[in-house]
Amino acid sequence: MGNVDPRPPESLMPTSIHDLSTPAVVIDADALDANLRTMADLHPGAALRPHVKAHKCTALAAAQRAVGHRGFTCATPREVLGMAAAGLGDDLLLANETVDRTRLAAMAALHRDGRARITVAVDSEATVDAAARAGIAEVLVDVDIGLPRCGIAAQEAGALADRARRQGLVVRGVMGYEGHLMAMDDPDEQAHRVAEAVERLLAAHADVGGDVVSSGGTGTHHLHRTRVADPGTPHVTEVQAGSYALMDSHYAAHGHGERFAPACHVIGTVVSVGRRHAVADVGLKAMGMDHGNPTTAAGAVWFLSDEHLTFAPSTPVSVGDRIAVVPAHIDPTMAMHEVAWVVRGDEVVDRWPIDLRGW
């Protein structure tokens, strides 16, 4: 018995997508590049703090830094520690609460040693106290701006900041995530409600102080005016978008497909063909299912099992044919794979480990 890695040798880098074992996550280099540049034009440099939870890939984060963003948003301590280890630790925000002593201490040590700048979100006395005890140096106050999840009530944010400062923590400002407003049918109502949410966040900021007002996501990135872009208007200082880089069918269906191209899909191989259906090897262990079934131009998706996608082909298929499957939700899909293959047309140009998985 041993924990032997049973993988067949992958020492030979495939040069063609046709040689990839499946299911395989594929990133279109040109589409990704276009998405990164489009967003960097809208929210340049520090005005965007890309969220790495959407891809969990330090190589992709390095591409985001290459277009000017040096600060990053993380959802888990593992993402923070992995980004620091990859030399991408200029300004890392854990946009999430934790009271895990081991993980807080690991982040605090990196910051103390000058190997990364790490800021942690807090929204309660317990999370402030845990951060201070663990030696965390800098925090943001996470404010409830309408999503029933984390975040302190706006009117209580100032008192929490005071408590944090009394314990020696630097309070850099506020963050608030309007996740409930990411996908709305009526653009006017969305704009109105995002403006309300930002107002609430700015009211909290007035009590909290600090330089940072962090908010937003791919679904609302266009409704935020960042300081750099529009000086003088009500604003946040940075947007936390992540999904824009690779996109998915959910965001495409909500109107963001005009600005951002689908840059990621999963290649599957047809392994069985019936009279009315065919089966590819892209199952629900290879595809985030919380936003529903994925889509494929190869036909109508009937259902997914652990390792199978059953579909009605739009044109006849044969065993061995490849199909492209577009996830409904990119974030959990990436977290299920060990590696993403970067391609240009049929050529594989790079292999990016998805190296920020786990907690």
Add this chain to the structure above:
Amino acid sequence: MGNVDPRPPESLMPTSIHDLSTPAVVIDADALDANLRTMADLHPGAALRPHVKAHKCTALAAAQRAVGHRGFTCATPREVLGMAAAGLGDDLLLANETVDRTRLAAMAALHRDGRARITVAVDSEATVDAAARAGIAEVLVDVDIGLPRCGIAAQEAGALADRARRQGLVVRGVMGYEGHLMAMDDPDEQAHRVAEAVERLLAAHADVGGDVVSSGGTGTHHLHRTRVADPGTPHVTEVQAGSYALMDSHYAAHGHGERFAPACHVIGTVVSVGRRHAVADVGLKAMGMDHGNPTTAAGAVWFLSDEHLTFAPSTPVSVGDRIAVVPAHIDPTMAMHEVAWVVRGDEVVDRWPIDLRGW
């Protein structure tokens, strides 16, 4: 629980569940043991070929071998290769079709070198030819018994077996998976339809030959009469159940909770508390979502985000409290985690790597 992977250094091995970082997969040693013994009583020894896709854990498979099962079912080549590497390769069935040359060749090499016995499912000329070309020695003919997924039509199974034998493959028999009958409300109808499916499989078997008739799952295990248990009656030779070992809320809701106890949950930590809701750190990246939301005795689940579970607590909770979350679907949940902690009460008694993830 039998032979397991070497323990990490003592300093890294938590001794109490209260010291586990979360989200953490926890296996109740006694409940697992009871489930394994219950199933081994019903389908002893070779009458059960446990499906490792449900747990992806060689240490758990070793526990299944310890109660008498030496053959295992796998869904991916990685599972096959990992089981062989762990010394559990007495009789491995890849109950799935593949035309991946690299992976077929890796399995063929293990078999040829005597390090494992590996049988591969085939359901088409293309999969037969791919297996033969890669040097695979033994196959089962996968028969369509009603689930619109893989499997050849029963009346064509004999001809496919002939083709396989002409290419030098040993045809060990047939398999068929009645996945569409796993969860039915009417037990009489379920029994009737499973009997029909088995009839179809046995008709194919009459044409195919060989010693193996493999079928079933946790949802139908009680409707299959295996040769060992009931000589002389219509039967399969082995049942492929997997989920019975750890269980989930889906199978519990379909009447199997009386026989098999919930043996697995995910521990989460409350990280934020609002007026009407609380948030734990068990998100949809830690929980298979295809069967819907997980459940928790701590309250009513509202929704899951990537790293959060928002719920309405049934009794007041505080930041830092632990909650137990039961997955709706165990298989993809296990595939999202790197390790499972084996516990007895609050004591952590072992650490099992989930070492068969991927493809």
